[in-house]
Amino acid sequence: MRDVNQFTVTEAVKSSFDTEDGSRFQFLLETFIEHLHDYVREVNLTHDEWMRMLNFLYDCGQISTPERHEYILLSDVLGLSALVDMINTRGGATEGSNLGPFYLDDAPVKELGADLAEGREGVSVLVEGVIRDTLGNPLPGATIDTWQADSSGTYPIQEQEQGQDKYDLRAKITADEQGRYYYTTVLPKPYTVPYDGPVGELLRAGNRHAWRAAHLHYIVRHPGMRSITTEVFFENAEYLDNDAVFGVRKSLIAKLEPVKKASAIDLPLERRPDAKVHFDFTLAPEG
Numbered sequence: 001m002r003d004v005n006q007f008t009v010t011e012a013v014k015s016s017f018d019t020e021d022g023s024r025f026q027f028l029l030e031t032f033i034e035h036l037h038d039y040v041r042e043v044n045l046t047h048d049e050w051m052r053m054l055n056f057l058y059d060c061g062q063i064s065t066p067e068r069h070e071y072i073l074l075s076d077v078l079g080l081s082a083l084v085d086m087i088n089t090r091g092g093a094t095e096g097s098n099l100g101p102f103y104l105d106d107a108p109v110k111e112l113g114a115d116l117a118e119g120r121e122g123v124s125v126l127v128e129g130v131i132r133d134t135l136g137n138p139l140p141g142a143t144i145d146t147w148q149a150d151s152s153g154t155y156p157i158q159e160q161e162q163g164q165d166k167y168d169l170r171a172k173i174t175a176d177e178q179g180r181y182y183y184t185t186v187l188p189k190p191y192t193v194p195y196d197g198p199v200g201e202l203l204r205a206g207n208r209h210a211w212r213a214a215h216l217h218y219i220v221r222h223p224g225m226r227s228i229t230t231e232v233f234f235e236n237a238e239y240l241d242n243d244a245v246f247g248v249r250k251s252l253i254a255k256l257e258p259v260k261k262a263s264a265i266d267l268p269l270e271r272r273p274d275a276k277v278h279f280d281f282t283l284a285p286e287g
């Protein structure tokens with residue numbers, strides 16, 4: 001390997017790894033090395049630029065905590081998360097979108113029709129729809145796992161020091177025999193992704209803002225079907241066309257309709273919300 005040069009080094013590095021022939025790991029690693037080396041050759045990377053990149057990654061690690069994963073944020077603002085979501089969406093199924101940093105897998109189980117708002121300030125909304133398979137058949141017993149920001153754009157988990165319960169504004173709800181799900185909550189407001197760290201510096205360097213379009217998060221599941229992780233947005237809302245993490249898809253934008261009369265709600269609710277949002281989910285078979 002003494003005669004290694006800028007053209008042969010790529011092959012030398014690839015073959016230095018003794019990985020299982022034909023394995024996925026080998027494919028991922030070797031392709032990554034190729035693209036990384038091609039990038040360096042293409043841009044003629046200087047020592048200074050190389051060190052600034054490494055220091056940027058170091059800073060991302062330094063600011064990360066169990067509650068704050070700066071690399072996920074980096075992936076989000078670079079559109080990497082969106083791209084992974086896009087290529088993993090199955091034909092006919094609801095498009096995927098960002099998981100984001102605030103998911104908790106042990107959200108409280110709540111009954112169909114529950115009120116997640118529990119007296120919070122804001123526009124009260126009924127969120128309802130049907131969960132179906134790609135042939136249009138309803139999926140009774142499908143579950144939604146939902147979480148969201150409040151009417152000031154904050155997730156309760158971010159304000160635990162101010163006495164908020166991290167499980168507020170989140171729930172797991174099971175659909176009825178017709179595959180219908182419904183619950184009431186407050187309309188979430190837009191919020192900024194954290195921009196006080198290295199990723200924020202990157203955004204500022206590129207004259208980008210940190211705002212996300214307001215959204216509701218979902219993971220929708222049913223046995224035998226491929227789960228989807230996605231977000232639902234609202235028509236005519238701010239930042240739909242320049243969401244900081246590229247999470248918006250046309251098919252994920254729902255109408256927000258005012259509810260003028262209690263009779264407009266064909267669901268067993270004891271309260272009348274200010275508005276309603278209808279969004280149907282479609283799950284593709286597993287495999």
Ligand SMILES: [Fe+2]
Nearest residue numbers: 100149215217
């Ligand atoms: Fe979010």
